[in-house]
Amino acid sequence: MKVFGIDIIKGSVRSRTRRPVYALARVEDGDIQSVEEVTGFRLQRLLAAEEPDILAVDSLQEIAADQRELHAFLQALPPATKLVQVTGGEKKESLGKVAARYNISFNKFDPYAEARTTARVAALGAGVEVIAFENTTDIVVSRHRSPGRGGWSQNRYARKIHGAVMQKAREIEGRLRGAGLDYEKKETKAFGGYSRVAFRVRAPREMVPVHSSRGADVQVRVAGRQLDRIRFEPLSGRPRYLIVGLDPGTTTGIAAVDLDGNLVLLSSSRQMTMSDIVEELYRAGKPLIVASDVREMPYSVEKIRRAFNAIPYTPKQSLSVEAKYDLTAPFSYTNDHERDALSAALDAYRSLQNKFRNIVKRVGPGFDLDEVRARVLRGQPLDTVLADLQGVPAAKKEAEPAAEAEPERPVEDERVMALDGMVKRLRSYVQELQDDLRERGREVERLRQDVRRARSAAERKIRRDAELAAKDAAIESLREQLRGERRRSRRLKKRLERMQKVAKLEVSEDYTPLKVLESLTREAVRALQEEIGIAEGDVLYVPRTHGWGRGVVKDLAGTGVRALVVGGEPPDPHLIRVAREIDLSLLPAETVSPEIRGRTGAALTGAVEDAVAEWKEEQKEFRREQEAERVEYLVKEYRSEREKEVRRGG
Missing domain, CATH: 3.30.70 (Alpha-Beta Plaits)
Known part of the structure; x- marks a missing residue:
């Protein structure tokens, strides 16, 4: 592959008197062939004569003052030559950063060195191709x-x-x-x-x-x-490797830095699903490491890490708020979630800095440092990685001479071949015209007959199509009804099976059936009512009481359930008080020892009866305490009123 790299020595494309003079570097198959000084006109001549694969620049402002001039420059390029801006497209970065990515150093004040560097990094796949035409x-x-007007021979x-x-x-x-x-x-x-x-x-x-x-x-x-x-x-289809930090929760924070510690992505949202997070990270690059700011990686972060097959990183100890402020001090963020995500990514990058420095010392110029570092972090030995990356250009060098060995056709030979092809096409065209002339008579008669048949056939076809369309619509409607009835039948069958299980348990005298309520919410009560049903005298089991409300407890009491068995942590004292006020038996799971299987379960009848009896005794004591409190309150009110009367009378 042949690459031209240019950089302005003096002059400017915006000046009419001092036209630009360029430093031109030729790189072929990764080797620098020559460096010379050329004018803009000389550059156009060399491009037309040598037709390189790539013309690399570090800024489009060096070759065109505006978009019109850029279109004209691209139009004048050889068709096979690509114009590449090595510093990026709409989001640009310095040539020094791009060269550092390939472990290449150069004198920034030397246009010849910049031209060589521009050509080398473009040959290695850096930069973007400038496309201005459809x-x-x-x-x-x-x-x-x-x-013109002319004379006799006009x-x-x-x-x-x-x-x-x-x-x-x-x-x-x-x-x-x-x-x-x-x-x-x-x-x-x-x-x-x-x-x-x-x-x-x-x-x-x-x-x-x-x-x-x-x-x-x-x-x-x-x-x-x-x-x-x-x-x-x-120019290279491979996305950049990223170190990603995530802060899950109601508001999800996302941060990503590249392997040089530069911020690539920082955002947060309250409405991001896992697929949205994966899509946003995929647009930013390829996550190599997924990090969290806590010692144990949350499950949602682990799922995203597995989606990219990335390397996990968690700190030895969860990051403190002070450490997060220190890590994110050079950056700006809008909320604490973005700060936590960014601190996780930066902490992962900081832990790898020494390893990255050692890799840079051992790797020579001309290698993609991101690819080398990514493979080493994946566990490949550095020598193996370097040998593998060195083999890619070598294979290309062997393949290119075969293509270059093909001799170019002389212009005259091409013209002769084109004329021969034209003669053949014209002869075939004459033959086609003669065949068409013979077919015209037969075609006219066929068309007359077709017109007569088409009038009647078209009417029949229109009627038939209308009938078929009506029947197809009716068939599709019936199919949709059938699918709905089948779905309804499956739901009813499952509900019947569950109700049969409960009925079998009700027949047994030793066990009391339990109906499992997923959570103490109205949605869960509604779901249980639709699937199995809730009847008066039922005993319900709820594995956890998080998110309970006074309204749902009153609704359960209104259905006439006998008791509610509560699993998990001890119930909230406020929940116990509400249950006692509305006289709903609340039984701890430890006293009943239920056996749960799916949406139903069972418990020993004796244990349930004992627990209910104990609740009733405690309920009597609660009522007595309430009555005592009410009497004491009335006495206090009476005394207060008497004291007021005595003071008014005195």
């Missing part, structure tokens, strides 16, 4: 001179020019057909031929076997169709 090419063949002169335009257009059309390209043609007829022929080819400019040219009578202009906005595409 995958459509316009070819315009027109007169190169005007016929008609012969105009016929000569228009005939040359027609001949050139047919030659170009033959090349397009020979290349198998799809195109549209628009012709402007004139005396003796065409004054203008325009082709619109559905292919990029580098695939079109036609070049702009000028002759005595004819000119050819080949141009790609400009995009509304210049697009940047990464």
